[in-house]
Amino acid sequence: MGVESKITTKGQTTIPIEVREYLKVGAGDRIGYEFVDGKVVLVPKNRSALDFAGVLFEPDREPVSVEAMNEAIGESVSDRYERSHDRD
Template sequence: MRRGKEMGIESKITSKGQTTIPIEVRDYLKIGAGDRIGYEFVKGKVVLVPKNRSALDFAGVLFEPDRAPVSVETMNEAIGEVISDRYEHSHDRD
């Protein structure tokens, strides 16, 4: 692994399509052996997304001091609507 001028950190891909994720990236993402990562396409780039996160890692991430509390039922309803919308949109491409 070495630092590239434009990309920051880079690594080679083997003939089998494998690469080693540099230690700086693993440390930044807090991932290690056995963890899973996802790949997302974002505006012409591929983003690595750690998939082994504990619910505690997200504690407070949605906190807004002036927002009124929301019930679990309301949250479940909102999640259901988003899932339904995504399902419908995924079939629009067919």
């Protein structure tokens, strides 16, 4: 069985300690709510960049330069801009 909490008349709730420990969040931290396949997922928002070190690592992938990343981001932004103006 999972954990649960009660919602007050003001729409507030206490996040159970088990959930806070699992998410590694505490007083003053921020959390986000994402809708995924008919469920709401709590997402910690106070993560350090170091928490994500290696998250995209794939052993056989060639390294990518910062310049190549910036170029790919620029192309994506440009494509989105063009698509948003095609709707007008």
